Amino acid sequence: MALLAVRDLSIDIAGIKPLDGIGFAVDKGEILGIVGESGSGKSLTALTVMGLLPLIGGRVARGSIRFDGTELTTLPEPDFRRLRGRRIAFITQNPMTSLDPVMRVGAQIDQVSRLHLGLDAKAAQARSIALMERLRLPSAATVYHHYPHQLSGGMKQRIVIAMALAADPDLIIADEPTTALDVTIQAQIVQLLVELVRDRGVALILITHDMGVVAQACDRVVVLYAGRVAESHGVQAIFAAPRHPYTQALIRCIPRDGMAPGSLAGIPGSVPSVANYPAGCRFHPRCDRAGAPCAATVPPLEHLPSGAEVACHFAETREVANA
């Protein structure tokens, strides 16, 4: 039984259905990547798992989210609040704005362990500084007393990660944790997250639109398109033999060494808005392999013997084992 298992999840926000039958699972010590363009429902998935859908006026219409034996879709808010930060932590997209500008960063890490673990001020401080050192923040004891504006982007993101880790959660959801950072820092932060998962045995859901980050960090990948799962498989297999045309297109978007100038491909068009999803396969207007059935019927998510899942009428059928 996986630590977090999401099955057939659909949500409803004021009559529209931005997520339609999403499913994935992640276990301790495992990194699951959720990939897709802007508007594919990645962040909304995170929001739903965190139980924050009511904040934006949405609700779970169908499906289940089971976390360590507890059904989250029906969990009352007071119980959910005890879970948030304590057992499920969230790392936000932009570290520049995720920290309170008038509170010392150390105190912001402290508040998590004081709130959830009931530590006193002194114990919380010692714990926070140890955590900051673990995250390789230089001169942690000094930085502890700094305000956010005194830190660089990479340092701020480490503080945000320290806040997420402060109460020893079992599951961390990181929503584009590297998007706002310099390229040179991005790799460091991803590497740090990978180490944390391996050392502490936490489960990590890494939400990103960057296939490069996925290749570097993830064990398993779920590709979302317009609120549906397009494809899901182990990371080696998905890069070696992507089955869904959307996955193939995403992989073509990764810049590589030795590419001829101007040969980097994009995907023409953009993700349709929730209000006017096309009938049938939602990717078909942008798909170069689309045929007659694509506009008419929704391709079902097929479970292949190798563990791959793919929803496409013309999926690549070549089998590749996940090495």
Place this chain on the structure above:
Amino acid sequence: MSADTAITARRADFRRSVAAKVMLTPKGGIAGAYLILLVLLALFAPWIAPYPYDAQNLKIASQAPSLANWLGTDEFGRDVLSRIIYGARTSLSVSVTAISVSVFVGMALGAAAGYFGGLFDRAVTTIVDLSWSFPEILLALILVAIIGPGLHSTMFAIGIAYLAQFTRLTRAQILSLKGETYVEATINLGASHGHIVFRHLMPNALAPVIVCGMLATGDAIILEATLGFFGLGAQPPVPSWGAMMSSGSALIFKAPWIIIFPGLVVAVTVIAINLFGDALIRALDIRARLREG
């Protein structure tokens, strides 16, 4: 860290502190020094004032400034300087108390309305906007007329008159802060409403409220003097700057010092508070801090 670098660091800390930023500018320094002097005069009035505030001597009534009475005497022969010094007690205690209560209640109302929204927000906003439509002076006059003149009703009336301002300001601050990512991040950490409001929203909303409170204190001094001028404030023989000007207005040509000096002190005090407020805006650097994030 050696003792030397510790001292250097502490000096650097001081120079960066808000107090230093205010006091080290020429305007802020002069205004601040004047206000500190005024507070000291008010606190130690019995020891500093040359005469008791109610010592009448009709033989020296309405005398021009002299060595014995530096700012002259009023129509009862009381020392104008001494009465101005004692008047500072009335003026400062009324305005500071009224504005403090106003800030406190206004922040609570505004924060609750802005954070929780809904029916409570609409009720608060409606009442506040209604009272906002009256000029402060009119509102204060009506309130004093209803509850009767006196020191405490002046405080109450001024406090109510400025309540709308702080409620609206705090509500607007909280509304815009509520959408900040770090507030969402705090919700993600499992924080309670109380924690979010008191640890994150209030501290971030504080700077403009402090500045606004400072400037409102200046207005409150004028309002207190006005109510005093109409005989609605502190009752005789307790001195207040407004009441002094009122009694001096009858003798404005014969003994102008009775009205001029209290008027001058009111003007200088209000100017000082405004200059100090300006320096505070710069020191707190509200706009720059919002940019940094």
